[in-house]
Amino acid sequence: GPAPEPPPLPSIRVALFGVGRIGALYLSNIRQNPDLCLVCVVVSPRQSPATIREQLSIPDNMAVTSNPDEVYTDVTIRGVVIATSTTTHVEIILASLAAGKAVYCEKPISQSLEETTRCYQAAADAKLPLFCAFNR
Numbered sequence: 001g002p003a004p005e006p007p008p009l010p011s012i013r014v015a016l017f018g019v020g021r022i023g024a025l026y027l028s029n030i031r032q033n034p035d036l037c038l039v040c041v042v043v044s045p046r047q048s049p050a051t052i053r054e055q056l057s058i059p060d061n062m063a064v065t066s067n068p069d070e071v072y073t074d075v076t077i078r079g080v081v082i083a084t085s086t087t088t089h090v091e092i093i094l095a096s097l098a099a100g101k102a103v104y105c106e107k108p109i110s111q112s113l114e115e116t117t118r119c120y121q122a123a124a125d126a127k128l129p130l131f132c133a134f135n136r
Helices: 021-032 049-055 086-098 113-126
Strands: 012-017 036-042 063-065 079-082 102-106 130-133
Touching (some): 086 113, 113 130
Parallel strands (some): 012 036, 036 063, 079 102
C-alpha cells in the first residue's frame, strides 16, 4: 500500500513585535498558520499588556509583554515577526539575530542602506534567515 504519512513537524514557536495596524494583521495570520505557534507578543513600552490582551482577545497561554528580553532569552522561540515602527527595526533585528532567532521583518528594514546592509551581514554571520516582507 501507500507509504505512511510522516508525522507532522512540530510547529515553530515565534514571537510578534508590534500590534498596530500591520501587527494586528500578522497576529491573525500567525494564529491561523498551523506551522507556527505564537507564544509571545511584544508591545511598546507605552502600551499596557493587559489592555492589549483584552482588545485583541489574546489567550492566556500567550505571553504579552513590553520587555523584549523575554523573547531574546527564551531559547524555545525560534523566530520573530517584526511589525513595529521602522525606527525600531534595526535594534530588534540585531538583538533577535544575536539571540539566535530567524527574523521576518515588515518593510523597510531601515531607511538607511548602511543599516540595512549591516542587518543582512549580521544574519549571514549568524547563519540565520532575515526576510523583509512587503505587506500586500
